[in-house]
Every structure is written in C-alpha cells, then in structure tokens.
Amino acid sequence: MIDFSKTTLEIIQMGEGLTVEFKRTIDSPFKIAKTLASFANTSGGILLVGVNDSRETVGIVSELRELQKLEQACESLIEMELRIRCKSVSFGSKKILRIEVDESQDKPHYAINEKGDRIIYVRIKDKSVPTNRLMLPGEGDAVTEKLLLSKPVKILLQYLKRNDALTDKELSNMINVSEKRAMRLLHELESKGVVLRRGSGKTALYSLKLVN
Incomplete structure (x- = not known):
C-alpha cells in the first residue's frame, strides 16, 4: 500500500510502479479516469502530473486546464463516485500536480472509455490493465x-x-x-x-x- 506521508521528491525517486504513475500532462480525461480507477481498485496510488517517465520534473503549462480534465474524469467518467486528493507542488519555477487515490471500499470502479464502454481496470506492475471483474468478498463458493x-x-x-x-x-x-x-x-x-x-x-x- 502506498505511503502518502512520503514527500513528492521521494515519490519521484521511487519511480513508477504498482502505486505510482507519472504523466507529463493529462492529455485525455478518459486515460486519467482509467489510471485513477485502477488505483482505487487495487492498492491506492499517487499520480504526478508534470513528471515524465525518466523522473524529470517538466512542470505543467496550465494548472486550470489540467484540473478541468481531472474534474471531468472524476465527475463523468468513473463509476462509482471516486474521491481523490489533489494539490499543487512547486519545484523551483515549475509546478506539478500530486493526485492521491485511496484503495476504495466501494470497488469495483468502472472507467468509461471513448466508446462509452464501462471497464474495470486494476494495476499490474506500473500499468493499468482491464479485467472483466474483481474477486470480491462473498462472491466465491x-x-x-x-x-x-x-x-x-x-x-x-x-x-x-x-x-x-x-x-x-x-x-x-x-x-x-x-x-x-x-x-x-x-x-x-x-x-x-x-x-x-x-x-x-x-x-x-x-x-x-x-x-x-
């Protein structure tokens, strides 16, 4: 499970993995919905926007545009409702967004794709991958x-x-x-x-x- 007490610099130094993902920018609300839902369906996680795959802090151009896409993902593209924590972090003259997602007690959460399909995503290593359903308590024989x-x-x-x-x-x-x-x-x-x-x-x- 992710340790939310770690500083953003420590998270960057950890690199991407089961509970950490980096994005240069939120290029699509659909893609970010997939990432957030997969964190909630697995072990929780931290998404840093403004950091590239090489752990370089590149910063974001417009905080407002990033937040608008994030809001669209959370409000319209994820079922059940998913609550996140988001804050802006400054690295010198550059700014990144730190988005925290707890492991959900209301899983599974569905992410809606561009075709309108409702898909469950989970984390495997550093990827968000689709699955038909999750093994939930009380569902087995x-x-x-x-x-x-x-x-x-x-x-x-x-x-x-x-x-x-x-x-x-x-x-x-x-x-x-x-x-x-x-x-x-x-x-x-x-x-x-x-x-x-x-x-x-x-x-x-x-x-x-x-x-x-």
Whole structure:
C-alpha cells in the first residue's frame, strides 16, 4: 500500500510502479479516469502530473486546464463516485500536480472509455490493465471463502496488494511452512482463480489474478 506521508521528491525517486504513475500532462480525461480507477481498485496510488517517465520534473503549462480534465474524469467518467486528493507542488519555477487515490471500499470502479464502454481496470506492475471483474468478498463458493479467510492466505493477499508477485519459496518463508506446502497452497489458489501463475518451475511467479 502506498505511503502518502512520503514527500513528492521521494515519490519521484521511487519511480513508477504498482502505486505510482507519472504523466507529463493529462492529455485525455478518459486515460486519467482509467489510471485513477485502477488505483482505487487495487492498492491506492499517487499520480504526478508534470513528471515524465525518466523522473524529470517538466512542470505543467496550465494548472486550470489540467484540473478541468481531472474534474471531468472524476465527475463523468468513473463509476462509482471516486474521491481523490489533489494539490499543487512547486519545484523551483515549475509546478506539478500530486493526485492521491485511496484503495476504495466501494470497488469495483468502472472507467468509461471513448466508446462509452464501462471497464474495470486494476494495476499490474506500473500499468493499468482491464479485467472483466474483481474477486470480491462473498462472491466465491464456500470452499474458496473458507480458504480466503485462513491466516496464511490473508498474509499472502496482503503481501500481493503491496507487491507485484512472489515465488513459492518466498511464501514458504513468509508463512513458515515447507516449500512443498507453499506450492500446494499457491496451486489451490490458482485453481480457485485467486492468483495467476507466470512461468514454471522454481522461477514461477504468482500474482493476484484478474478473474474472468
């Protein structure tokens, strides 16, 4: 989960990732709606407008124009209603916008695209990607629900909300079980549509699944 107490300079030095994104400018309210909704649907995040992909502070030309596009995104292009925090930050003669989004308790939030389609986006690494739906509490079968409530799985899910992926060895160390048991647990969660496996063997990585 993003630490909102970090300074804007610290956020820039962190670089883009699961909870941080940079934009030179808000070129489209539709694109910014996608980013904001994906933060809310995942682990929250900070969007800095006026910073390029190389972490260079380029500044914004018109704060008013940026805020107008941001307002359009929040008021017309995101469902359910999404509240954000926005402030202007000065770096010498340049100004950037810092936009903070909490992980939402009302997820999923839909972003509306140029065609009028309502799409759920989530964060994977430093990208906002579409999915059909999210795995929400109370939606799985009884066995899956019981599994999700177990302590090892709660620890795993909290970790994957803050980090992109982990291996079975990392999970075994985290919950203090053998690698074999950790692998069985991950395979069970994979079969239930909770996690997604990338790769195979000991180098396989597991991340939160986008449930179809």
